[in-house]
Amino acid sequence: MVTTFLEKESTDQILQSTVPFQMENILKVNNLEIFYGEKRAVNGISLDIEKNAITALIGPSGCGKSTFLRSINRMNDLIPEARAEGQILYEDLNILSEQIDVVALRKEIGMVFQKPNPFPKSIYENITHALKFSGIKKKSQLDEIVEESLIKAALWDEVKDRLHKSALSLSGGQQQRLCIARTIAMKPVIMLLDEPSSALDPISNAKVEELIIxxxxxxxxxIVTHNMQQASRISDKTAFFFKGDLIEYDSTEKIFTNPSVKKTEEYISGRFG
Amino acid sequence: MTYMSTRSNFDNNLKELKDLLLKMASKAETAIKESMLALVNQDLEKAQQVIDGDNEIDDLEYEINDMALLLIARESPVATDLRKISAALKVSSEVERFADIAVNIAKSALHIGKEKHFKEIIDIPKMMEMALEMVSESISAYYAEDITLAKKCAEKDDEVDKMFGSLVQELMSYIPQNPNATNQIIQLAFVCRFIERIADHSTNIAEDVVYLVTGNRVNLND
Incomplete structure (x- = not known):
């Protein structure tokens, strides 16, 4: 399944530069640098992302955390002057490699954005749109995936009677859970969340947090978040970014009770940033 | 702090919490000293004053607890900030024990009453002096967040323990020759025990200080 990303028979070429990593890691980032034109936004960071864990990326605006997040499913490709160096290894493949089929990659590495962005279509179609595009046409199968995704996104009970109403009629919190359901429907391996609940009221936020856990x-x-309580509540690991550097990366428990680096403590305790 | 503090209100509140605890500790320390004077001088009025004054110290503990909980609820403290608040809660409860011990000593003074001391009381105040040094050092260490002072304080605990052992043994040995003073001797042995507890609570504070500063738990009582 790994090779489904590859447009050409270039597996060997990509594999030769890889390092074996432990089973519990889903991503291995090696000396990743990201530039916008001449400006370097991420300064050669290295870290392993754990499998079946929630990793929070925190840091003040402009620290490189969202740029890093977006590089994981190649969203930065949409920015002409952006370029990346180094490696992000996913199942022994370098995500940054030119041979990667970006559309296939984004099926396995889905993304949810800060502002809920449902398509101006029905709730049902929001979920089936990409599925149809990827070749699933049978109605019974689509119905099944819609139900399963909405159940997983904790939205099913609220929308099951109005699946064919416009997604835009939902509340902000519901729209965001719909976007998560839409991502789940593609059966991704990794989910990237860019401040997914910053635009939501506390109840919707709590629901989204429960869902993420x-x-x-x-x-x-x-998950990228500016909400320190959110990072400390839901994540297993926390990475603190500052001015493009990865300052500290550790268990969330350690970061929020006794961080090793003074800068981290100043940031999480609201002393700057 | 070299950086511009963006939470000056919170920082002021943390300072206020610490100042409140210092005020409480100073009252408890005075109560201990007064209780000792009441015992040695058989000043029953003073003993009663110590007992009556305990409420005020208890109220200060409630005030500290309320403020600490309010800060947790409102400020979502993390890391050192959180340990500062946790330390205030723990240290205030040790200080409250100091005050209770002062009450216990004052009660012993009342139990002995005006009954003539079977022997001049010399060593117990000496033991108390050492325990009071520990009180003062532990509180100073808390206030200054000074680990060296905290460790220096805890080192004295063994000495107080030794004094406790030998003093109680000595007191018991007087009973056969002074059967009429048995009640008095037992009360004085209790007082030795109370003083030994003061040293233990000071050591606990010293440990809280190490945790507050480093985030690591230590046992300074070995």
């Missing part, structure tokens, strides 16, 4: 059974989750 629940989802880690099946997925590996990387």
């Amino acid at each position: 629940d989802l880690k059974k099946d997925y590996s989750i990387i």
